[in-house]
Amino acid sequence: MTPSLREKFLTYLLVIIILVVFMTPIYLILVSSLKPSPIMFSRPPRFIFTPTLQNYYDLFTMRPFHLQILNSLLVALGSTAFSLTIGTMAAYAVSRIKHRRINDVAFWILSMRMFPPIAVVVPYYIIFKTMGLLDTPLALIIVYSTFNIPLTVWLMKGFFDEVPEALEEAAQVDGHGVIATFFRVTLPLTAPGLAVSAVFCFIFSWNEFLFALMLTGSKSQTVTVAVMSFWSSDAVQWGRIMAGSFVILIPGVIFVLTCQRWLVKGLTMGSVKG
Amino acid sequence: MSSVTLRKVVKRYGQVEVVHGIDLSVEEGEFVVLLGPSGCGKTTTLRMVAGLEDISAGQLEIAGRVVNDVAPKDRQIAMVFQNYALYPHMTVRQNMEFALKPQKLAANEVSARIAEAARILGLEPLLARKPAQLSGGQRQRVAMARAMVRTPKVFLFDEPLSNLDAKLRTQVRVEIAKLHRRLGTTVLYVTHDQVEAMTLADKIVIMKDGHIEQVGSPEEVFAKPRNLFVATFIGSPAMNLLPAKVAVVNGAPVLVANGFRLAAPPSIVSALDPGASVTLGIRPSDIRVDEAGDYEAVVEVDEYLGTEVLLNLRAGNHELVAQVPAAARPAPDRQSVRIGFDAARLHVFDTQSGEAIR
Amino acid sequence: MSHTANRDRRIAAVFLIPAIVVLFATTIYPMLYALWLSFRNYDLAKPFIPRIFVGLANYAEVLTSKAFFHALITTFKLMAMTLSAQLVLGVGIALLVSQKLPGMALARTLLLIPMMISPVIVGLVWLFLYFPELGYLNYFLGLVGIGPVPWISSTQWALTAIAIGDIWQWTPFIMMGTAAALQSLSPEPYEAARIDGNSRWDVFRYVTLPQLKPVLVSLLFLRAIDAFKIYDIIFVLTKGGPADATEVISLYIYRQSFTFWRMGVGAAASFVSLIIISVLITLFFKQMQRGQAARAR
Ligand SMILES: Nc1ncnc2c1ncn2[C@@H]1O[C@H](COP(=O)(O)OP(=O)(O)OP(=O)(O)O)[C@@H](O)[C@H]1O
Ligand SMILES: [Mg+2]
Numbered sequence: 001m002t003p004s005l006r007e008k009f010l011t012y013l014l015v016i017i018i019l020v021v022f023m024t025p026i027y028l029i030l031v032s033s034l035k036p037s038p039i040m041f042s043r044p045p046r047f048i049f050t051p052t053l054q055n056y057y058d059l060f061t062m063r064p065f066h067l068q069i070l071n072s073l074l075v076a077l078g079s080t081a082f083s084l085t086i087g088t089m090a091a092y093a094v095s096r097i098k099h100r101r102i103n104d105v106a107f108w109i110l111s112m113r114m115f116p117p118i119a120v121v122v123p124y125y126i127i128f129k130t131m132g133l134l135d136t137p138l139a140l141i142i143v144y145s146t147f148n149i150p151l152t153v154w155l156m157k158g159f160f161d162e163v164p165e166a167l168e169e170a171a172q173v174d175g176h177g178v179i180a181t182f183f184r185v186t187l188p189l190t191a192p193g194l195a196v197s198a199v200f201c202f203i204f205s206w207n208e209f210l211f212a213l214m215l216t217g218s219k220s221q222t223v224t225v226a227v228m229s230f231w232s233s234d235a236v237q238w239g240r241i242m243a244g245s246f247v248i249l250i251p252g253v254i255f256v257l258t259c260q261r262w263l264v265k266g267l268t269m270g271s272v273k274g
Numbered sequence: 275m276s277s278v279t280l281r282k283v284v285k286r287y288g289q290v291e292v293v294h295g296i297d298l299s300v301e302e303g304e305f306v307v308l309l310g311p312s313g314c315g316k317t318t319t320l321r322m323v324a325g326l327e328d329i330s331a332g333q334l335e336i337a338g339r340v341v342n343d344v345a346p347k348d349r350q351i352a353m354v355f356q357n358y359a360l361y362p363h364m365t366v367r368q369n370m371e372f373a374l375k376p377q378k379l380a381a382n383e384v385s386a387r388i389a390e391a392a393r394i395l396g397l398e399p400l401l402a403r404k405p406a407q408l409s410g411g412q413r414q415r416v417a418m419a420r421a422m423v424r425t426p427k428v429f430l431f432d433e434p435l436s437n438l439d440a441k442l443r444t445q446v447r448v449e450i451a452k453l454h455r456r457l458g459t460t461v462l463y464v465t466h467d468q469v470e471a472m473t474l475a476d477k478i479v480i481m482k483d484g485h486i487e488q489v490g491s492p493e494e495v496f497a498k499p500r501n502l503f504v505a506t507f508i509g510s511p512a513m514n515l516l517p518a519k520v521a522v523v524n525g526a527p528v529l530v531a532n533g534f535r536l537a538a539p540p541s542i543v544s545a546l547d548p549g550a551s552v553t554l555g556i557r558p559s560d561i562r563v564d565e566a567g568d569y570e571a572v573v574e575v576d577e578y579l580g581t582e583v584l585l586n587l588r589a590g591n592h593e594l595v596a597q598v599p600a601a602a603r604p605a606p607d608r609q610s611v612r613i614g615f616d617a618a619r620l621h622v623f624d625t626q627s628g629e630a631i632r
Numbered sequence: 633m634s635h636t637a638n639r640d641r642r643i644a645a646v647f648l649i650p651a652i653v654v655l656f657a658t659t660i661y662p663m664l665y666a667l668w669l670s671f672r673n674y675d676l677a678k679p680f681i682p683r684i685f686v687g688l689a690n691y692a693e694v695l696t697s698k699a700f701f702h703a704l705i706t707t708f709k710l711m712a713m714t715l716s717a718q719l720v721l722g723v724g725i726a727l728l729v730s731q732k733l734p735g736m737a738l739a740r741t742l743l744l745i746p747m748m749i750s751p752v753i754v755g756l757v758w759l760f761l762y763f764p765e766l767g768y769l770n771y772f773l774g775l776v777g778i779g780p781v782p783w784i785s786s787t788q789w790a791l792t793a794i795a796i797g798d799i800w801q802w803t804p805f806i807m808m809g810t811a812a813a814l815q816s817l818s819p820e821p822y823e824a825a826r827i828d829g830n831s832r833w834d835v836f837r838y839v840t841l842p843q844l845k846p847v848l849v850s851l852l853f854l855r856a857i858d859a860f861k862i863y864d865i866i867f868v869l870t871k872g873g874p875a876d877a878t879e880v881i882s883l884y885i886y887r888q889s890f891t892f893w894r895m896g897v898g899a900a901a902s903f904v905s906l907i908i909i910s911v912l913i914t915l916f917f918k919q920m921q922r923g924q925a926a927r928a929r
Contacts, residue, residue, distance in 0.1 A: 008733065011728060011731060011733065012733075012735075014728055015728055015729060015735075015736070015739050018725055018728070018739075018743070019739055019742060019743070021800075022742070022743055022745075022746060022800065022803075022804070023742060023745075025746075025754075025757045025758070025761065025800065026745060026746075026749075026757075028757060028760065028761070028768070029753070029757055032760070041763075041766040043771060044771070045768055045771065086650050086651045086654055087651060089646070089647040089648070089650060089651065090647060090648050090650070090651030090652075092643070092647050093643050093644055093646075093647035093648035094648070096643055097643055097644060097648070103921070105648070105652075107917045107920075109651065109652075109655065110917075111910075111913050111917075112655050112659045114857050114909065114913050115659075115663075115861075115906060115909060116860065116861040116863075116881070116882055116902075116905055116906070116909060117861065117863070118861070118863055118881075118882040118885045118886060118902065119663070119666060119885065119902035119903070119905060119906055120659070120662040120663060120666060120902070121889070122666065122669065122889050122895050122898060122899060122902075123661075123662035123663070123665035123666045123669065123899075124662055126665070127661075127662065127665065142658055143658070145654065145658060146655065146658045146659045149651055149654065149655060150655075153651065178642050178643060178646065179646060182647075203748060206750070207748075207749070207750035207751070207752075207753075208750075209750065209751060209752040209864045209867075210863055210864060210867075224750050224752045224753075227752065227753070227756065228752055228756070228868065231756065231759075231868075238760065241756055241760075242760070245753045245756055245757065248750055248753055249748075249749050249750070249753055252745070252748030252749055252750075253745055253748065255748055256741065256744045256745050256747075256748050257741065260740070260741045260744055263744055263747070263748075263808060264808055264809060264812045267747065267805060267808070267854075268809055268850065268851065268854060269854075269920075272809045272812055272813060272847050272850060272851065324823075324827055325826075325827070326823050326826065326827070345826075345829075346823075346826045346827045346829070347826060347827060347828065347829025347830075348829070349827075351827060352827065352828075353823070353824065353827050355820045355823070355824065356820075357818065357820055358820075359818075359820030359821045359823065359824040360821070361821050361838075361839055362821075362843065363842040363843060364838075364842075372825075372828070372830065372834075372838060372839075373824070373828040373830075374828075375828075375830055375834060376828060376829035376830050376831065376834075377829075420824075424828060
């Protein structure tokens, strides 16, 4: 039986209010990024105006934002590739090994992702400084792997758990070794998992701020740090901040709109069934 | 006054109509079984009675009151679900209490009803357990107890036995029959298992593709199937069907079926048109196998079932299954037997329409 | 040696060792380095003082300092504010958008967007809304006769302002987890309750909530662990101020290390915070293992 008309009306009213509240900040980023500076804070706020791409133009010309995008891409893709390789293999081990302590190993790996970044910023700074890696993409690739590897392990473990072991046993009976079985039989069956893990690794790296702020200088600055720097300079460049913010949030929004059903798995580490 | 009445009840999902105007009345205290193949609309019909599905058109009355727009809770019904629908985090007792909560009864009345239901269904030792700690049969009984404590006007069951193994199914079936005898409450029961239907029902409703094919007592639907569908659906092994023509010999109609010439059942002689194409139906148990038989048949396979034997026979072009008592089993080396038919026990259907000729 | 143990060993050697080595090098080693630092007088502002071993002096300083305890309390205050609001709102919204009505799937999807936005951007957009004199939020509140509220410029409001930003970003997390859990509940008990006539509140209170509880506990643990680490949004909005009103643990460590350049003290505080969060993480893992065991049954 369907809810009554009044209930439906109330439901939709509430949902619309909730959507307005939750979408307004995002909408403001877009609108403000297209707003000419003089009317940025006009009273009453103006939502109808001739949009301008001036802020975006400034974003890419007054500072090399495209280079910062490249830095971010390099770091995010690098860390994704590295974490995916190492993490997927570990996930397979965690999923297949029968030893009763293997769960402890899995939880130990997961815990590596949960410690506060600020606690290790200083050691990273000193270590990278002595290694000459400060202000290089490699430093961030390494650091981001510390939370991307555990993420991959837990996501992929879920996918491997679902591949029936009988398939692998069949391959082994046919004479394939452990490694051949993994690459020829198991891995192809978990392709969706690989894609999802990759996207998560990418987005988390792309969005990261604290380490990027502390471990990069002008050379390998990433987009999040760059946008923040428009704020710290003498006058607040709201137009450019909003334009930059909009560019930064594009990958995340695309991800949500296309793969929302994987978000539960990725964000709860399998503690909630998706 | 009947307890449940459906008048031209229709169910549509969007454009698709899955129940096409059903008329049915369930008398007070009657045990009515909806029987039919998968997807024929039994569950949908039951859920409309429960109020869990809207009725697209037509009228539904429960206890003389039109309840189309009445909420499930106000229909004075109780339902036993296929998967039992027990609250997994509540004990058996809590499950029953929660079902009674809306009735706002005094505490001692609640415990009295629970005690009574537990006694009748043998659940006393299980009251403190949770559903996960019960066997399938026990869960089933809890689901019935939970429905029972509410003292509804009508019980609705949706394939309550389909999750049980064969032995348990027989047991619980008997329990349901006993429960009905004891409480005398009206029951509407859905199943696709004809044994359940035949053993439990006062009245069987045979459905197909959202239509009712026949309504009748188990004896009626077995002995007088109204059409080919009912004839073949009821009875196991299924009725033998032979295409035949109506001929007239010496002024009396005779059914000619490729080598067989059978006298027409006396009751329908007047209804047979000479030259018409008909389908003959012969239940396996109605085939006589003895020396006095009129026709020769070859035994291709015989299946021994303990008390009886199924003979797969070939007689001319016809393949027939005959069911005979084990004592009458032909010797294993016998290649052929003689068979005969009893005119009064023949079923004759119009081939075109599939309707029984009466 | 049994055949399976043998196979375990081979898989471990090839597949597991690389990850463990990498994680040791990139996580455990820096933590040990922090531990080492925490026993030293590592003060970058005073480069001429030798970086000697000072025993537990840094820990003594941290554990007796008012500022550290203030930061600890502020962290838990913020955690309490955000978690309670996220729980109530998240579950409420989940119940609302889990109804089988047209458009609800879209609403569920749209509501997930805040989670995937960089925390810096979240900070910046809320800064834009809160901005003294200019921010839109006070303008709109003014229209309905509220305010102006000195969101980030008063010690009274700053923590709330930060909480609102975090609630905005992470209420969808509770919503999403709850909606997923709701979907996995079987519909039949709800139909049974409808036939029995249980009130909506009773159904929620006695049927839905008990079944959601394990999921909600897990979700809250994850939120608590994140809330303990909160940094970016505060860095953008208030940098721990005004005064020390929003100085949570992370900001305290940041200030010790990078404002006062007292790396040793910062490292000691880091270690204390690692110990606290380890407790949270351990409790969460216990909960998760319980969940796995329950599901395996
Ligand atoms: N929600 C729905 N939307 C569209 N069609 C439906 C829906 N529910 C059921 N149907 C269709 O209605 C028809 C009747 O379904 P119903 O569940 O009543 O069958 P049934 O007789 O109970 O079968 P079974 O013995 O398999 O349980 C089926 O063809 C089914 O596909
Ligand atoms: Mg059904």
